[in-house]
Amino acid sequence: MSETSVYGATPTDSAKPRRAMRVHHLAQMKADGEKWSMLTAYDYSTARIFDEAGIPVLLVGDSAANVVYGYDTTIPVTLDEMIPLIRGVVRGAPHALVVADLTFGSYEAGPRQALESATRVFKETGAHAVKIEGGERVADQIATLTAAGIPVVAHIGFTPQSVNGLGGFRVQGRGDAGDQLIADAIAVQEAGAIAVVMEMVPADLAGQITRKLTIPTVGIGAGNETDAQVLVWQDMAGFTHGKTAKFVKRFADVGGDLRKAAEQYADEVRRGAFPGPEHSY
Numbered sequence: 009m010s011e012t013s014v015y016g017a018t019p020t021d022s023a024k025p026r027r028a029m030r031v032h033h034l035a036q037m038k039a040d041g042e043k044w045s046m047l048t049a050y051d052y053s054t055a056r057i058f059d060e061a062g063i064p065v066l067l068v069g070d071s072a073a074n075v076v077y078g079y080d081t082t083i084p085v086t087l088d089e090m091i092p093l094i095r096g097v098v099r100g101a102p103h104a105l106v107v108a109d110l111t112f113g114s115y116e117a118g119p120r121q122a123l124e125s126a127t128r129v130f131k132e133t134g135a136h137a138v139k140i141e142g143g144e145r146v147a148d149q150i151a152t153l154t155a156a157g158i159p160v161v162a163h164i165g166f167t168p169q170s171v172n173g174l175g176g177f178r179v180q181g182r183g184d185a186g187d188q189l190i191a192d193a194i195a196v197q198e199a200g201a202i203a204v205v206m207e208m209v210p211a212d213l214a215g216q217i218t219r220k221l222t223i224p225t226v227g228i229g230a231g232n233e234t235d236a237q238v239l240v241w242q243d244m245a246g247f248t249h250g251k252t253a254k255f256v257k258r259f260a261d262v263g264g265d266l267r268k269a270a271e272q273y274a275d276e277v278r279r280g281a282f283p284g285p286e287h288s289y
């Protein structure tokens with residue numbers, strides 16, 4: 009990481025203590041042309057690892073619905089199911105900015121409902137920002153939360169909580185729909201969003217929006233011209249079972265390693281090889 013990095017030293021650079029990531033650093037990184045990464049996290053142990061790795065922003069995504077709770081979509085997960093996870097991530101990540109997704113049904117009714125939900129998340133977890141899905145249609149919610157001192161990350165393009173309305177898991181903003189996506193991006197910036205996630209949109213359009221906006225864009229399936237990237241950690245670490253989306257790159261096979269470790273453990277217990285004298289009192 010460069011000398012001018014707002015996020016500070018990498019884990020190996022022990023001379024300089026790392027600074028905690030704050031909301032204003034996002035704007036700073038855009039101004040500096042510094043690309044950054046975001047990963048999801050859903051518990052203390054993994055949040056610690058990602059924080060130590062220098063990931064500046066952690067998202068407690070409602071993808072917990074899928075990867076923690078085993079639901080098919082993000083629609084069923086509730087704030088009550090998210091809150092304990094967010095608490096663990098906040099405790100595990102002293103440097104990262106922790107963003108928490110508001111769940112389906114907890115903010116759409118209007119600014120008042122959004123404020124109640126986000127206030128609850130803030131009071132009960134210590135998260136630093138919330139994320140909500142939608143563009144123009146949630147601009148009032150973004151403005152109200154922002155005025156109340158709750159930083160908001162917006163999420164446009166493919167918004168998984170609307171999967172039924174969008175007709176499936178598909179790329180958004182192709183052709184004429186591109187104008188609506190641009191309008192959504194501008195609307196969330198004007199409402200006060202600190203960043204905007206763009207999911208499954210054509211790379212050219214995402215690049216165009218990134219250059220137009222003053223707030224950082226965070227892509228997932230949005231090409232290489234956004235200011236930042238986000239992935240679900242289980243996808244990027246090879247922990248997701250079954251097929252993953254085209255935008256996923258597998259950086260490790262943690263799932264395979266863990267399966268092997270479990271098999272070896274079970275085998276050693278079966279053979280009487282574990283525990284040995286060195287693990288006994």
Ligand SMILES: Nc1nc(=O)c2c([nH]1)NC[C@@H]1CN(c3ccc(C(=O)N[C@@H](CCC(=O)O)C(=O)O)cc3)CN21
Pocket residue numbers: 070071074075082168177178179240242243248252253254255
């Ligand atoms: N593990 C996981 N990873 C995610 O990225 C993720 C979640 N869960 N849960 C919440 C949403 C849902 N997301 C999804 C889910 C499915 C596709 C998908 O099936 N994509 C296909 C089809 C694309 C198309 O037809 O245009 C792909 O090949 O990319 C994409 C994003 C992204 N989010």
Ligand SMILES: CC(C)C(=O)C(=O)O
Pocket residue numbers: 048067068069070071072109163205207228238239240
């Ligand atoms: C995929 C990211 C952006 C998300 O919203 C989630 O993990 O819930």
Ligand SMILES: [Mg+2]
Pocket residue numbers: 069070071082109168
């Ligand atoms: Mg989400």
